[in-house]
Amino acid sequence: MNDTATPLLGVRGLTLDIPMSSGVLHAVRGIDFDLHRGETLCIVGESGSGKSLTSLAIMGLLDKNIRRSAERMEFDGIDLLSASRRQMRSLRGDRIAMIFQEPMTSLNPAYTIGDQLMEALRLHRNVSREKARARAVELLEKVGITAAASRLGQYPHQLSGGLRQRVVIAMALMCEPELIIADEPTTALDVTIQAQILSLLVELTREMGVAMILITHDLGVVARVADKVGVMYAGELVETGPAADVFGKPLHPYTRGLLRCIPQPGKTQRGAELGTIPGIVPSLIGDVQGCAFRTRCPHAIDACRDAIPERGTPPHEFLCVHPDGARAAEGEPA
Amino acid sequence: MNAPVLELRNVAKTYRVKQGLFGKAKPLNAVNDVSLTLNKGEVLGLVGESGCGKSTLAKILLGLEAPTAGQVLVDGEEIGGQGRLALARRIQPIFQDPYSSLNPRKTIADIVSLPLRVHGVGDATSRAKSVRETLELVGLPARVLNTYPSQMSGGQRQRVAIARALIMHPEIVICDEPTSALDVSVQSQILNLLNDLRKEFGLTYLFISHDLAVVEHLATRVAVMYLGRIVEEANVADLFDAPRHPYSRALLNSVLTPDPSQGVPDTQLGAAYPNPINPPSGCHFHPRCPFAQSHCKANAPRPVPREGGHVECHLHDPDSPMYRPDFTV
Amino acid sequence: MALQRIADPLLEEITGPNPRQILRKRVTGHAGLLFGVGVVLVLLIIAILAPVLAPHDPYAQNLANRMVKPVFMGGTWEHPLGTDHLGRDYLSRLIYGARVSLLIGTVAALISGVIGTAMGVAAGYFGGKVDAVVTFLINVRLAMPVVLVALAVVAILGGSLQVVIGVLGLLLWDRFAVVMRASTLQVRRREYVAAAQAIGASTPRVILSEIMPNIANNLIVIVTLEMAHAILLEAALSFLGLGVQPPTPSWGLMVSEGKNMMLFEPWLVLIPGIVLFILVLAINLMGDGLRDVTAPENRS
Structure with a gap:
């Protein structure tokens, strides 16, 4: 990865606060990442880690009561923090596209697929109906939908879940976006369909040079799709790095714990005890100090209550007081 | 026991x-x-x-x-x-x-x-x-x-x-x-x-x-279901190490282990899951099966015993013209 | 030994208040609900204690003292709200009238509530033919104009408190049936219903202990709305002379009796009208408030 070039998307110190009746919920607490053209970043985390809010914050689609702040948030030189609503609207769907978990939420049941595909293009580009139609057919074919021309007149409910998600992907690609943000795009689908949709996403982003942020809770998906991985816990990116490094040599105790929790065919012995992460995610309401994972961490020490230094060497970095990620303490060679 | x-x-x-x-x-x-x-x-x-x-x-x-x-x-x-x-x-x-x-x-x-x-x-x-x-x-x-x-x-x-x-x-x-x-x-x-x-x-x-x-x-044992039928049933080791039914194989292939050295697998399941109201003729799986032949379209397979269960596929039926005893996918 | 390993050490953190505490907090923070409940309670107490509170016999006529003005319009404290065209004490009639309004509202809403809930829950739970029949009955009922049917029935049977209650009770179940059917459909798909069935619980048990508690909040809201509806319909029927018969004091009847003198003595109409308005407003505020505070808190 070329870290010297200006990234397509640069985020520094993104913070999201939600005022609640019982205090301020610090949902996202100062995350940094860079995304270059053509790169795929997977943000993985459990529910409540703030991963979905992060994607909405980039798109400018947060609820009004959520306070967003950051040192820097730039998309191809455009400051997303100061961008007006109009600017954001013209970016969304044009240069940045979004794919949601449930395809039915992004497709309007009252309009045909063709109408919605063409609308996506004609909203941002001044093209004729014929051209938009041709592009719609071309993209439906590209996402592997057979008899594309005849599908244009169909309504979303006439398609299966997998086909709908393909239509959503085609819709996202209509304007040749430079960045796609996909939030759990395959969670609602069967495993067989999941594999098809993921390979489609990987192929298309590679072929068209599109950058992608893929948000998921599934470590398997991350490993197979990501160039870069960000592991999110309690509103922080606790470990970031190239996929091979994060999975091959996980440094943060949370990442290591997660990987031990899932049965891995071939590695885990069948029927054996699985690893667990005891406890629950701490409340992020009020002042949060030190390492948020310390209440569940097997290696927590007193110093974990203080500010946590960033460790590791770019591009593989992690947040922990233990410089070696406590590998030694777990009886593994460092 | x-x-x-x-x-x-x-x-x-x-x-x-x-x-x-x-x-x-x-x-x-x-x-x-x-x-x-x-x-x-x-x-x-x-x-x-x-x-x-x-x-x-x-x-x-x-x-x-x-x-x-x-x-x-x-x-x-x-x-x-x-x-x-x-x-x-x-x-x-x-x-x-x-x-x-x-x-x-x-x-x-x-x-x-x-x-x-x-x-x-x-x-x-x-x-x-x-x-x-x-x-x-x-x-x-x-x-x-x-x-x-x-x-x-x-x-x-x-x-x-x-x-x-x-x-x-x-x-x-x-x-x-x-x-x-x-x-x-x-x-x-x-x-x-x-x-x-x-x-x-x-x-x-x-x-x-x-x-x-x-x-x-x-x-300890696994049954694979497709369109209302158990198409393969076997002990867990046998099924995961040597699946016999092409559908079992496709399912196993689609498992995403957290292994960054591998890409997204190709399940080779071309067509979508069929509408159960109009199930395909013969073997219900034939439209999505990479090994399907005309025999599969016309004849429904019968269950053939295997260790800890059975498999329903012409490739494993000794009486079928498609029988391939060495076929493990 | 296995237990030690299974136990989750952070389980001490049972988070958040329980549903009752949430409910209490929401109720005490809801001004509209508190106002509505307060007004309805006060009127209820007045209605119950009418014989004690009323300064005069509501039926006692005194033709020498007809249409005495209320105290704020130059009348005397003998008749704080004046007297009507037959010289009856207006305040006493108003107090006794609260009995009629609240009785009709409550009983009619109860009767229609029982009918509508039974039909709606049965339709939602059993589905199929039961649902088809109930849906048909709802459609038949919705096709009937309530006021005209009530007028016709009362005209045939003669107006009386019992007839009005009966007619309204048998006519106002449509909203109960529609809402209870929809709520039941929603709740019966929840897995706890299947879990209770798999435990072997009988159908009445599943309906009463798994489904009803989860649709009760909607039921309460409709009860209040239909109460207000029934009270207004009674007033309308009485106004038209087809509801409660004179000399029984009813607010609708009082408006009707005062309308001849409306241009000269507008307070004859205004006083019962305003009281009726306040009662119906309070009941509606109560219903709205109940809907707000009992909204499902479970999936937050």
């Missing part, structure tokens, strides 16, 4: 589905001539895509749906003759969504003691004792007794659901996607708990899941 506790003989469930306002009702074979045996202490994993009939099968076993044909035998006795209460004592469910499986208006004590009250077991004090013991068994302190489901996390709720299922000491537990609504770190706790409880009480599980890694981890 190997006595069959649950046996399904040629069980079928057909719904009549109306298409459109004036359309003629068409039969939908949700479960189509399924025969299965669960032996004491084993975990039978049931896998398949959504709509394959695995949830309908679970409902039949729980007595929530009546089969249209065939027999379900518990300990050699037919379900119909046992009555609903007798069946409920022996088979209990754990559902997928712990947010929906607990009545939000009831306290945890009420929820867990409901089976005892329905079956009129013991008096108030002995029930309360039994509830406390069962909660302890699933790792919940007695303090939760007077709390409500809304005050608990997903993992805690699933523990309550497990306690409710176990309080009557059933022999068989139907686990319908018990961890798919939970976070990864909680999922492993629940899987460990289920595994421990099985060993401790000699329980038999029917474990329904779409997560093949979980099934491989927990199950």
Whole structure:
């Protein structure tokens, strides 16, 4: 990865606060990442880690009561923090596209697929109906939908879940976006369909040079799709790095714990005890100090209550007081 | 250890589905001539895509749906003759969504003691004792007794659901996607708990899941379901190491292990899952099968025995012209 | 030994208040609900204690003292709200009238509530033919104009408190049936219903202890709305002379009796009208408030 070039998307110190009746919920607490053209970043985390809010914050689609702040948030030189609503609207769907978990939420049941595909293009580009139609057919074919021309007149409910998600992907690609943000795009689908949709996403982003942020809770998906991985816990990116490094040599105790929790065919012995992460995610309401994972961490020490230094060497970095990620303490060679 | 506790003989469930306002009702074979045996202490994993009939099968076993044909035998006795209460004592469910499986208006004590009250077991004090013991068994302190489901996390709720299922000491537990609504770190706790409880009480599980890694981890035998039929059934090692049915192979291929050195696999399942109202002729799987020939289109395969089960594929049938004894995919 | 390993050490954190505490907090923070409940309670107490509170016999006529003005318009404290065209004490009639309004509202809402809930829950739970029949009955009922049917029935049977209650009770169940059917459909798909069935619970048990508690909040809201509806319909019927018959004091009847003198003595109409308005407003505020505070808190 070329870290010297200006990234397509640069985020520094993104913070999201939600005022609640019982205090301020610090949902996202100062995350940094860079995304270059053509790169795929997977943000993985459990529910409540703030991963979905992060994607909405980039798109400018947060609820009004959520306070967003950051040192820097730039998309191809455009400051997303100061961008007006109009600017954001013209970016969304044009240069940045979004794919949601449930395809039915992004497709309007009252309009045909063709109408919605063409609308996506004609909203941002001044093209004729014929051209938009041709592009719609071309993209439906590209996402592997057979008899594309005849599908244009169909309504979303006439398609299966997998086909709908393909239509959503085609819709996202209509304007040749430079960045796609996909939030759990395959969670609602069967495993067989999941594999098809993921390979489609990987192929298309590679072929068209599109950058992608893929948000998921599934470590398997991350490993197979990501160039870069960000592991999110309690509103922080606790470990970031190239996929091979994060999975091959996980440094943060949370990442290591997660990987031990899932049965891995071939590695885990069948029927054996699985690893667990005891406890629950701490409340992020009020002042949060030190390492948020310390209440569940097997290696927590007193110093974990203080500010946590960033460790590791770019591009593989992690947040922990233990410089070696406590590998030694777990009886593994460092 | 190997006595069959649950046996399904040629069980079928057909719904009549109306298409459109004036359309003629068409039969939908949700479960189509399924025969299965669960032996004491084993975990039978049931896998398949959504709509394959695995949830309908679970409902039949729980007595929530009546089969249209065939027999379900518990300990050699037919379900119909046992009555609903007798069946409920022996088979209990754990559902997928712990947010929906607990009545939000009831306290945890009420929820867990409901089976005892329905079956009129013991008096108030002995029930309360039994509830406390069962909660302890699933790792919940007695303090939760007077709390409500809304005050608990997903993992805690699933523990309550497990306690409710176990309080009557059933022999068989139907686990319908018990961890798919939970976070990864909680999922492993629940899987460990289920595994421990099985060993401790000699329980038999029917474990329904779409997560093949979980099934491989927990199950002792696996049944693969496609369009209402069990297309392959085998011991877990045999199925995962050497799947015989092309569909089993496709399913296994689609498992995404967290291995960054591999890309996204090609399942080679070209076509979409067929509409169960108009199932394909012959072998139901032939439109998606990379090995299909014209023979598959015309003839339905018959079950051929294999270790710990059977497989339904012409490639493995010695009487079929397509027979390839060396075919392991 | 296995237990130690299974137990979740952070389980001490049972988070958040329980549903009852949430409910209490929401109720005490809801001004509209508190106002509505307060007004309805006060009127209820007045209605119950009418014989004690009323300064005069509401039926006692005094033709020498007709249409005495209320105290704030220059009348005397002998008749704080004046007297009507037959010289009856207006305040006493108003107090006794609260009995009629609240009785009709409550009993009619109860009767229609029982009918509508039974039909709606049965339709939602059993589905199929039961649902088809109930849906048909609802449609038949919705096709009947309530006021015209009530007028016709009362005209045939003669107006009386019992007839008005009966007619309204038998006519106002449609909203109960529609809402209870929809709520039941929603709740019966929840897995806890299947879990109770799998435990072996009988159908009445499943309906009463698993389904009803989860649709009760909607039921309460409709009860209040239909109460207000029934009270207004009674007033309308009485106004038209087809409801409660004179000399029984009813607010609708009082408006009707005062309308002849409306241009000269507008307070004859205004006083019962305003009281009726306040009662109906309070009941509606109560219903709205109940809907707000009992909204499902479970899935937050």
